[in-house]
Amino acid sequence: MVPYMLLLPQLAIVTIFFLWPAAEAIQSSFYLEDPFGFGSTFVGLDNFTDMLTSTDYGRVARFTAVFTFFVTFLSLGFALLLAVKADKVLRGASTYKTLLMWVYAVAPPVAGLIGVLLFDQHVGPMVDLFAMFGWKMQIGVNYFDTSFAMIVTAVWKQIPVNFIFFLSGLQGISKSVQEAASIDCRSGFRRFWTVTFPLLAPTGFFLLIINITYAFFDTFGIVDVIVKNEPGNNPVTLVYKVYLDGFRGNDLGGSSAQSVILMALVFILTIIQFRLIERRVHYT
Amino acid sequence: MYKLKISDHLILLTGVFFMVAPVVLTFMTSTHDAIAIYKGGVQFLPGDKFLENYETVLFQAGGFTQEVNGFVMLKNSMILGFGFAIGKIVISMLAAYAIVYFRFPFASVCFWIIFATLLLPLEVRILPSYEIVQSLGMVNTYSGLIVPLIASATGTFFFRQFFMSVPDELLEAARIDGAGPWKFFKDILVPLSKTMIAAIFIIMFVFGWNQYLWPTLITTDESLFTLVRGIKQILQVWVGAQIPAFNEAMALAILAMLPPVLIVVIFQSWFVKGLVESDK
Amino acid sequence: MATITLDTVRKVYAGDVEAVKGVSIDIADSEFIVLVGPSGCGKSTLLRMIAGLEDITTGEIKIGDRLVNKVDPADRDIAMVFQNYALYPHMSVYNNLAYGLKNRGMAKEEIDRRVKEAARILEIGDYLERRPRALSGGQRQRVAMGRAIVREPAAFLFDEPLSNLDAKLRVQMRVEIKRLQQSLGTTSVYVTHDQLEAMTLADRLVVLNGGNIEQIGAPIEVYDKPASTFVASFIGSPAMNLLNVKADGDGLSLENGAGLSGSNAKGKDSYIVGIRPEHLQVVDGPSSGDGVNLEVSVDVLEPVGAESFVYASFPDGGPEIVVRVSSHARHEPGEKMHLHADAKDVHFFDSSTGRRID
Numbered sequence: 001m002v003p004y005m006l007l008l009p010q011l012a013i014v015t016i017f018f019l020w021p022a023a024e025a026i027q028s029s030f031y032l033e034d035p036f037g038f039g040s041t042f043v044g045l046d047n048f049t050d051m052l053t054s055t056d057y058g059r060v061a062r063f064t065a066v067f068t069f070f071v072t073f074l075s076l077g078f079a080l081l082l083a084v085k086a087d088k089v090l091r092g093a094s095t096y097k098t099l100l101m102w103v104y105a106v107a108p109p110v111a112g113l114i115g116v117l118l119f120d121q122h123v124g125p126m127v128d129l130f131a132m133f134g135w136k137m138q139i140g141v142n143y144f145d146t147s148f149a150m151i152v153t154a155v156w157k158q159i160p161v162n163f164i165f166f167l168s169g170l171q172g173i174s175k176s177v178q179e180a181a182s183i184d185c186r187s188g189f190r191r192f193w194t195v196t197f198p199l200l201a202p203t204g205f206f207l208l209i210i211n212i213t214y215a216f217f218d219t220f221g222i223v224d225v226i227v228k229n230e231p232g233n234n235p236v237t238l239v240y241k242v243y244l245d246g247f248r249g250n251d252l253g254g255s256s257a258q259s260v261i262l263m264a265l266v267f268i269l270t271i272i273q274f275r276l277i278e279r280r281v282h283y284t
Numbered sequence: 285m286y287k288l289k290i291s292d293h294l295i296l297l298t299g300v301f302f303m304v305a306p307v308v309l310t311f312m313t314s315t316h317d318a319i320a321i322y323k324g325g326v327q328f329l330p331g332d333k334f335l336e337n338y339e340t341v342l343f344q345a346g347g348f349t350q351e352v353n354g355f356v357m358l359k360n361s362m363i364l365g366f367g368f369a370i371g372k373i374v375i376s377m378l379a380a381y382a383i384v385y386f387r388f389p390f391a392s393v394c395f396w397i398i399f400a401t402l403l404l405p406l407e408v409r410i411l412p413s414y415e416i417v418q419s420l421g422m423v424n425t426y427s428g429l430i431v432p433l434i435a436s437a438t439g440t441f442f443f444r445q446f447f448m449s450v451p452d453e454l455l456e457a458a459r460i461d462g463a464g465p466w467k468f469f470k471d472i473l474v475p476l477s478k479t480m481i482a483a484i485f486i487i488m489f490v491f492g493w494n495q496y497l498w499p500t501l502i503t504t505d506e507s508l509f510t511l512v513r514g515i516k517q518i519l520q521v522w523v524g525a526q527i528p529a530f531n532e533a534m535a536l537a538i539l540a541m542l543p544p545v546l547i548v549v550i551f552q553s554w555f556v557k558g559l560v561e562s563d564k
Numbered sequence: 565m566a567t568i569t570l571d572t573v574r575k576v577y578a579g580d581v582e583a584v585k586g587v588s589i590d591i592a593d594s595e596f597i598v599l600v601g602p603s604g605c606g607k608s609t610l611l612r613m614i615a616g617l618e619d620i621t622t623g624e625i626k627i628g629d630r631l632v633n634k635v636d637p638a639d640r641d642i643a644m645v646f647q648n649y650a651l652y653p654h655m656s657v658y659n660n661l662a663y664g665l666k667n668r669g670m671a672k673e674e675i676d677r678r679v680k681e682a683a684r685i686l687e688i689g690d691y692l693e694r695r696p697r698a699l700s701g702g703q704r705q706r707v708a709m710g711r712a713i714v715r716e717p718a719a720f721l722f723d724e725p726l727s728n729l730d731a732k733l734r735v736q737m738r739v740e741i742k743r744l745q746q747s748l749g750t751t752s753v754y755v756t757h758d759q760l761e762a763m764t765l766a767d768r769l770v771v772l773n774g775g776n777i778e779q780i781g782a783p784i785e786v787y788d789k790p791a792s793t794f795v796a797s798f799i800g801s802p803a804m805n806l807l808n809v810k811a812d813g814d815g816l817s818l819e820n821g822a823g824l825s826g827s828n829a830k831g832k833d834s835y836i837v838g839i840r841p842e843h844l845q846v847v848d849g850p851s852s853g854d855g856v857n858l859e860v861s862v863d864v865l866e867p868v869g870a871e872s873f874v875y876a877s878f879p880d881g882g883p884e885i886v887v888r889v890s891s892h893a894r895h896e897p898g899e900k901m902h903l904h905a906d907a908k909d910v911h912f913f914d915s916s917t918g919r920r921i922d
Contacts, residue, residue, distance in 0.1 A: 085292045109512055168560045
């Protein structure tokens with residue numbers, strides 16, 4: 001009996017707040033809800049076909065892909081650069097480390113608010129800066145400009161996590177391997193690409209998944225704040241659209257169908273992640 | 285040894301600048317009055333309205349919200365942060381203990397049910413979750429705010445990994461020393477996990493504190509607003525405002541980030557350890 | 565203090581892996597028994613079944629007169645010293661020793677007396693307030709022993725307790741364990757894969773192989789009369805030379821005919837002949853004395869100080885031969901060497917079963 005008692009709280013919460021809603025989402029993705037809430041009709045895969053053929057959904061999906069791509073690679077790239085340098089320096093190493101990672105604790109919507117301030121049309125210094133190069137930024141009005149501000153903010157917010165993992169990955173590479181490499185190879189640059197980078201690859205793959213998940217889900221706050229609660233024609237992510245259609249548009253079936261698609265996506269990502277974790281264990 | 289180069293420090297300093305400057309500007313802006321900001325843009329130097337702005341945000345209702353002041357929101361954020369972190373640690377330690385140290389029928393079924401939650405971020409199933417919480421009458425309650433967030437298995441996964449790294453001989457030595465399951469948990473496992481508990485507490489506190497979407501949906505009653513939830517209110521007031529109150533908005537932003545940032549900086553080594561270990 | 569009786573004890577793991585195949589041992593009161601064998605021979609499983617950490621598939625284990633098959637480890641009146649010591653890292657040395665006694669509800673004064681006494685015997689009194697992390701390997705080892713002693717158990721169980729120590733400390737602790745066991749007179753079962761440790765500690769050795777007992781006996785008995793080729797090659801270092809030979813009328817010869825002569829004393833067609841390195845004498849020329857005569861060429865000379873070992877081979881290949889020689893002997897690689905072993909020093913084993921032929 002003991003193990004069941006121990007598991008009971010967790011299992012109860014999981015069942016009520018995870019399995020049940022997930023089942024509901026799957027179920028209602030096959031139904032069309034009456035707009036006045038009087039009932040629903042089974043419509044098969046209609047919600048899915050409607051969704052996948054709608055131009056609006058295609059636009060949002062495209063933006064999400066582009067957004068995810070830039071956020072992932074820019075934040076990984078900057079973080080790797082900073083981690084490699086922070087791993088090298090001795091003097092002030094811990095100060096650098098603290099200053100480069102503390103942004104981890106800033107909530108996405110707070111980051112979004114800072115983004116709103118810095119990119120504000122009237123008061124934002126970033127707008128002034130880009131204006132010097134002849135770029136008149138109009139956040140919230142111009143689709144491209146808004147996307148740009150979102151990506152910059154999301155990258156800023158995500159660099160610390162990647163930095164922490166890369167740095168700990170670098171510090172996990174044994175000194176003797178590094179010493180062996182420095183005997184075998186004179187060029188520091190070559191040494192990085194032929195020894196350090198491959199040894200860091202498991203961390204990198206792992207972070208890739210983490211970052212994709214981040215760009216998809218955790219950026220909700222950033223997106224919501226930067227579009228100032230008024231999506232209009234502004235770029236939004238797929239998760240934002242689930243929220244929008246479900247809570248603003250009252251399109252339960254459509255929103256659920258989108259949820260199911262996202263679940264499938266997360267499922268695939270998680271499977272890949274588990275595979276990578278297994279491999280990472282073998283590595284060490 | 286590697287040779288230290290000036291360029292290494294330059295790159296790091298540039299990185300530090302980009303990470304720190306936006307928040308510094310936010311803080312500077314929060315110490316000016318709204319009209320000065322509207323006319324002169326984002327402020328680079330401290331102003332003389334620090335006390336005034338923060339006092340307004342902390343203790344005066346109105347402004348972005350009708351009934352509550354920043355102090356109440358701070359209190360609610362604390363409740364969410366602590367409630368979430370403590371609840372999560374207790375529940376996931378118990379579950380992980382059962383999974384790692386007991387052999388029982390349906391063990392693997394339980395395991396998979398719990399770990400399936402890793403597949404379903406809250407954002408994906410947000411609408412049905414909301415409806416269920418609503419049907420349970422938990423909207424606008426602290427439990428409705430906290431409990432659904434606790435369910436994800438991240439903590440359980442973390443403690444499972446840690447428990448599995450504890451040598452089996454320790455359990456065997458304890459068995460020979462006459463410690464039953466409860467005694468082993470209380471006398472050996474929990475004290476051994478102290479650092480891990482601290483690490484996961486920090487991560488979970490920050491995670492709970494920073495929740496946005498769920499509080500936005502579940503708390504419509506202002507007396508339950510958290511600081512991060514309050515950000516949403518700023519936006520709604522801004523739309524259509526003549527001169528947006530950037531100063532007070534940024535003061536709220538600084539308040540909202542201060543506690544988690546302090547915790548992460550002060551307990552940096554635990555936090556980093558927890559973060560890196562937990563995702564293995 | 566108690567006897568321990570194992571009666572056809574078997575351990576079958578899931579998937580029909582039979583780790584221990586019906587082992588019976590009678591351990592006398594105060595006896596020091598060493599279970600020795602290569603990894604996977606079932607020695608640890610056997611020890612853990614005595615401790616109660618593994619279930620017994622079939623068979624019976626008695627400690628004293630009590631059948632303990634279903635008895636909880638804590639109630640078997642045993643103490644165990646683990647390979648990695650398994651000290652509680654978050655407790656002071658004092659609490660590590662006291663924990664088991666506290667759980668039994670023993671009075672504080674009695675606990676204190678026992679811990680102090682154990683600390684005195686093991687000379688760990690100075691670090692009773694330290695955490696295990698702050699101790700050296702040897703000190704941790706002593707604490708682990710202390711935890712066993714304070715229980716004043718009917719039996720000590722040791723699971724390779726010295727294998728995490730460096731060579732010098734291992735020898736030192738080995739002597740200490742022996743001394744301690746002699747003065748306390750507690751029945752002890754000790755598991756090791758190190759044949760030297762086994763030889764030096766044991767009153768009786770139990771050599772295990774593949775879940776079966778190969779031989780039980782006093783160390784010198786096992787050394788002098790190994791019951792099988794397995795025991796012969798496992799006990800003693802360097803290992804006994806084992807040669808496949810065939811009967812050649814009244815004589816013996818190697819399979820390929822070269823370099824060996826001897827008398828066929830047991831009247832079979834083929835044998836495995838065993839000769840310990842110290843029983844091979846270097847002789848001046850071809851010998852035809854009673855026993856076994858070999859002609860080999862030197863490959864490598866390995867001086868170890870008090871003695872040297874010559875690794876040699878037959879002209880036409882075949883097994884390598886190890887010979888113990890005096891440390892002052894000079895042998896060059898390639899040099900021809902004539903060896904002789906007296907008949908009394910030649911062991912015969914059945915070539916198909918590997919069992920000793922007397």
